[in-house]
Amino acid sequence: MGPTTDSAPVTLLPATAELRPVIEQLTQLYRHDMSEFLGHLPAADGRFGFRGLPLFFDEPEREALLIRYGTAPGGFVLTCPLPEGSTSISAFFVVRALRRRGVGRQAALQLLRSRPGAWAIAFQEANGGAARFWRGIATAAVGSAWHEETRPVPPPAPAGLPDDHWIFLDTAAQGHRPAHPR
Numbered sequence: 001m002g003p004t005t006d007s008a009p010v011t012l013l014p015a016t017a018e019l020r021p022v023i024e025q026l027t028q029l030y031r032h033d034m035s036e037f038l039g040h041l042p043a044a045d046g047r048f049g050f051r052g053l054p055l056f057f058d059e060p061e062r063e064a065l066l067i068r069y070g071t072a073p074g075g076f077v078l079t080c081p082l083p084e085g086s087t088s089i090s091a092f093f094v095v096r097a098l099r100r101r102g103v104g105r106q107a108a109l110q111l112l113r114s115r116p117g118a119w120a121i122a123f124q125e126a127n128g129g130a131a132r133f134w135r136g137i138a139t140a141a142v143g144s145a146w147h148e149e150t151r152p153v154p155p156p157a158p159a160g161l162p163d164d165h166w167i168f169l170d171t172a173a174q175g176h177r178p179a180h181p182r
Contacts, residue, residue, distance in 0.1 A: 008070030010106040012077065012114075015064035020057055023064050023076050027053055030076070030093040034127075056080070056090075067094065067107045074098050077111060086118035086168065099129075108137045116172035122164040125150075134167050142169045 015023045027050050031040055040049075056064040056078045067075035075094035082088050089111075094104040112119060121138075123130040138146040146169035153161045 008072075010074065010103050010110070011068045012107060012110055013066045013068055015057065015066050015076070019066050020064075022066060022073050023056075024053065026073060026076050026093060026095070027091075029095065030091060033093070052090075053078075065111070067103070069098055069103055074103055075107065077107065079111075082120055084118075086120040087115065089119065089121045092121075104133060105137065105140070108133075109140060112137070112141045112169075112171050118170045118172075119168070121167045121169075122151075123167075124162055125165045126162060131165065138167045138169050141171055142173065145169065145173060 013019065028047060031050055034040060056062045059080075062080040063078070065077040065079070066073060067077065073095070075098070076091070077089060077093075078091040080088050080090050089108075092104070092108065094107070098104070121134050123134050125131055135148075146167055149166045149168070150163045151166055153164050
């Protein structure tokens, strides 16, 4: 696909076996982006490790979704259940050419609205773009009916990582008034 000069539909596709290599390739870009905030370095072969990625294809309660922009891969989402019953957006990535074009916003809101329930979204506060993005998504999804907490990164994460910031919201809750998109 050439330059992104037009507007194409944004869709979320479950990552089937045939889409797994696409997600795996996109995770290299994601891990590279996150290396700025988490200090990840590539292995000797130049690839970034992502030990937990196979779980999103092998465990039925976890899910990998491809974000598609028209017919092109535009990013991915990884979700998993948390012990308290919410669903975590474990990873969310949009390729740089599509950032600030509404693609991530469309994908995130499609996901949250297609699966009503409790959601938990973690990000690093040092990643100012992610912090603004997720706070805006939470407000668009449920108005002011969300809250934020800071929690240490759980093991087996390396020591010294900055705390995760978590947004908690419930898209199935009654009485909230989603904000209108701007």
